[in-house]
Amino acid sequence: MKIKYSLLLVVSLIITSCCSTISTTKKEYKITETTPLKSNWNFNSKEWFLEKDTLTGTGGPMHWGVIESKKKLPENYEIDFKLNMTEESLFEVMLNIDKDQYIRTYLYQIDQNIVIGKGVYKKNSDEYGKRGGPTLFKKAIKLENNKWYSVKIRVSNQQLFFSVDNETFLECSLEKSNLSQKGKLGFLTNGEAKVIDLKIKNIQ
Template identity: 55%
Template sequence: MKFIYIVAAFTGLTLISCSGTISTSKKEYHLTENSQIESDWKFDPQEWSLENQTFSGSGSAEHWAVITSKKQLPENYEITYSINLSSGNLVETMLNFDKQNYIRTYLYNIDQNIVIGRGIYNKKSDEYNKRGGPTLLNKPFNFSSNTWHKVKIQVLNKKLLFVVNDSVSIECSLEKYNLSQKGKIGFLTNGKAKIKDLRIKNL
């Protein structure tokens, strides 16, 4: 009887540790020196690394570098971080990533825009129509390379707010645009990007 109790308790702890969200109402997620990137994220170590509390991604036009969390985002959340793109033209936050579908929120230095779009990502293919997706909303933004830009993304009551440098913003309804309402977070780049000061808060 005692053995059964111990097994049940261990199973319960295992389920708790393997499920849930990346942040809770009691605990905000952020990167520290002791963060275990292997336990929190799925990635190719040749494409992404963590050093000095900073993610470094290295992709190309032919192969986008992607890193995704192992746990779900909460239903309502706020994400903040700073981004620096030294080469390439795209760095993207993948929101509510579920199987292959996600919400695209990204900075694009060719068109000099910040963008919200509907995304698809197939990790087994680099074909054009199996990554990225259509733009839904955009706003002009002076996206300079080799410069740190501050990003804030908020999803609250099925409304998305995307703000860069506390000055340029876009917002939309997830329901109106038929966007993913649950899933994980990820980052994607077709160049060399650094992400620091990442924090994910449950709202």
């Protein structure tokens, strides 16, 4: 009986590790102390770290701190988390990272907007034009440092929905806006940002 249980456990671990997406239809992905960060994410440990259940990122105006998932996002997914921009002005959720291209979904204090844009991210380069990209859609919102915001992002049938505190909403068609339709997930900051209660789930 013990041998059967051990085999079942090993097989389930192999299936989980070989899965190409960060979450499955049966299980959502969460960041917790019990989840080894390095097994699921690529990052510089001087820029991103997990303490208890809080993911903290640091960067600067000339060098943005980036963390990128090792596995792809599902075709249809939902991402929920709480965010606190403790320093500086920019926090970005990088969606569908595919080679150098991705979808920019971000909160920007200087302009006091949430934004959907078309992004480019050249690893190991801080040159102008090799990170960030043009704004496609934006909505005004009052943003402050040291305040928690609830962020929800949903991609379903090529339609992107982005909301903050269930009050400020943006949406667009990935196909009509010529945005990446598949790829990995990332987070980016130009200061210090804290993320808690991160949940990523596959939706039908």
